[in-house]
Amino acid sequence: xxxxxxxxxxxxxxxxxxxxxxxxxxxxxxxxxxxxxxxxxxxxxxxxxxxxxxxxxxxxxxxxxxxxxxxxxxxxxxxxxxxxxxxxxxxxxxxxxxxxxxxxxxxxxxxxxxxxxxxxxxxxxxxxxxxxxxxxxxxxxxxxxxxxxxxxxxxxxxxxxxxxxxxxxxxxxxxxxxxxxxxxxxxxxxxxxxxxxxxxxxxxxxxxxxxxxxxxxxxxxxxxxxxxxxxxxxxxxxxxxxxxxxxxxxxxxxxxxxxxxxxxxxxxxxxxxxxxxxxxxxxxxxxxxxxxxxxxxxxxxxxxxxxxxxxxxxxxxxxxxxxxxxxxxxxxxxxxxxxxxxxxx
Ligand code: NDP
Ligand code: PYC
Numbered sequence: 438x439x440x441x442x443x444x445x446x447x448x449x450x451x452x453x454x455x456x457x458x459x460x461x462x463x464x465x466x467x468x469x470x471x472x473x474x475x476x477x478x479x480x481x482x483x484x485x486x487x488x489x490x491x492x493x494x495x496x497x498x499x500x501x502x503x504x505x506x507x508x509x510x511x512x513x514x515x516x517x518x519x520x521x522x523x524x525x526x527x528x529x530x531x532x533x534x535x536x537x538x539x540x541x542x543x544x545x546x547x548x549x550x551x552x553x554x555x556x557x558x559x560x561x562x563x564x565x566x567x568x569x570x571x572x573x574x575x576x577x578x579x580x581x582x583x584x585x586x587x588x589x590x591x592x593x594x595x596x597x598x599x600x601x602x603x604x605x606x607x608x609x610x611x612x613x614x615x616x617x618x619x620x621x622x623x624x625x626x627x628x629x630x631x632x633x634x635x636x637x638x639x640x641x642x643x644x645x646x647x648x649x650x651x652x653x654x655x656x657x658x659x660x661x662x663x664x665x666x667x668x669x670x671x672x673x674x675x676x677x678x679x680x681x682x683x684x685x686x687x688x689x690x691x692x693x694x695x696x697x698x699x700x701x702x703x704x705x706x707x708x709x710x711x712x713x714x715x716x717x718x719x720x721x722x723x724x725x726x727x728x729x730x731x732x733x734x735x736x737x738x739x740x741x742x743x744x745x746x747x748x749x750x751x752x753x754x755x756x757x758x759x760x761x762x763x764x765x766x767x768x769x770x771x772x773x774x775x776x777x778x779x780x781x782x
Contacts, residue, residue: 440764449760450475452770453490459777460494462504469529473560478760481751484625485561487766489702490773491781492559493527496701498778502527502557508534517542517549523556528580528707531556532565539711540572547716551709552684558582559702563616563745566604569711570612578602578616579676580707583692583699586620587660589670592647594660597689597703598624599676606714608726613733615744619673620661624699627653627661657699680708 444452450471457467470493477486496502506526513520519538523531531553542549562578569576582597600623602616618624621641630637631653642656643649650656663669681688686706687695695704714725733743762770772780 440767441761442764442767443759443761445759446475446479446755449478449487449762452774453487456490456770456773456777457493459774460497460504461778462497463507465507465530466504466526469533470527470560473529473564475760476564477561478762479752479755480563480748481755482561482563482748484623484629485559487762487770488629489559489625491769492700492702493557494773494778495781496557496559498781499701501696501701501704506530510534510538517546519549519551521551521553523553525555525704526557527702528553528556528558529560532568532707532709535709536568539709540569540574543574543711543713544716547713549711551711552686553707553709554684554686555704556707557702557704558707561616562600562602563604563614563748565709566602566614566616567612569709570604570606570614573606573713573715575605575712575714576603577710578707579680581677581681581687581689581692581703581705582624583696583703584690585624585661585693585699586663586673586689587643587647588674589663589667592643592660594693595690596620596663596670596673596677597692598661599673599680599689601672601676605729606726607729607733611745611749613729613743613745614748617664619663619669619676621664621669622661624657624661627656631657680706684708 453471453474454467457470474489497504503525506524508524508531509522511520511522519535521531521535535551539549539551558580565578566576579601581599584594586596586598587593588595598618598620600618605613636651637653642661644655644659663673677688684706692703692705718725
């Protein structure tokens with residue numbers, strides 16, 4: 438790759454953190470955001486890697502996220518629910534604040550949930566389910582987004598791309614993790630196709646008149662489609678209900694009304710549910726982790742791959758060889774570091 442630069446994970450972390458500090462974020466926000474963005478690059482998840490920095494800073498500049506927010510734990514000791522108010526900041530530091538409390542409650546009760554409210558959320562969810570698995574817990578994470586996806590059979594954007602992630606701990610090896618948008622693809626993927634000047638695969642989107650399109654511009658102005666037709670549409674709707682309405686936060690159409698644009702990172706809530714496999718299997722035959730391994734071996738034994746296998750392989754490579762950014766990405770990082778919010782149109 439001509440003009441490419443390779444950085445260690447730590448060097449990229451410092452550079453991204455410095456950019457966010459220059460953009461006015463406090464240390465808690467800057468550190469948590471950098472961790473999740475660098476994790477995206479490290480694991481070859483470009484749709485939620487360094488290209489998201491600009492959108493986060495644009496949201497700061499537009500006054501739609503508080504760069505100096507300090508998340509607060511909302512006391513509710515007697516319940517298996519942990520609630521964290523992000524206080525108008527980004528979701529990631531709020532998740533980090535609530536995680537130990539969620540883990541403790543899940544280990545005590547067998548199941549616990551965390552609601553994060555009043556947050557701006559633009560990141561991938563796998564870092565959060567992985568954090569649960571590192572504590573020996575299985576977990577589900579979900580959140581709305583903004584109205585950009587037509588429900589199956591409809592033609593107008595209503596649901597969000599509503600990501601849904603699951604993790605299962607595997608002692609001694611990487612966890613089983615999947616994490617995907619409930620639209621055919623993440624909106625970030627469409628943006629990357631637009632930037633590369635490439636047509637979208639068929640079946641991803643419709644234009645503003647409801648006709649199928651492979652033009653990324655027309656797709657961004659129209660609506661994305663749900664994965665698996667009515668099935669993705671129903672799961673996306675469930676996410677609006679559980680991670681929007683049930684936790685007393687915004688649904689995807691409400692987010693779009695609030696922001697008035699999809700060029701800023703969305704403001705809403707997030708739901709995280711943690712399960713203790715030991716607690717659920719207690720008194721039943723067999724060790725749940727050993728039984729899970731039999732299942733995974735049977736999947737891989739057919740020649741299929743486990744979700745996140747590609748990502749963990751990319752992580753191994755980045756850890757030993759560093760992360761390579763292309764010339765345009767490096768120039769953009771340099772510009773953001775020099776100019777901070779002044780670099781944002
Ligand atoms: P992908 O379609 O790229 O991947 C979905 C999952 O499927 C990954 O876990 C992936 O593992 C796995 N997978 C892919 N191919 C295979 C295969 N052949 N066999 C087995 N598993 C496979 O995800 P999306 O584009 O839908 O989403 C990308 C990211 O965008 C997610 O991290 C999501 O959280 C994020 N997102 C965030 C939103 C937000 O509002 N915050 C909104 C929408 C999306 P692997 O990575 O190893 O390929
Ligand atoms: O890629 O669909 C997406 C997305 C929306 C908000 C954050 N990521």
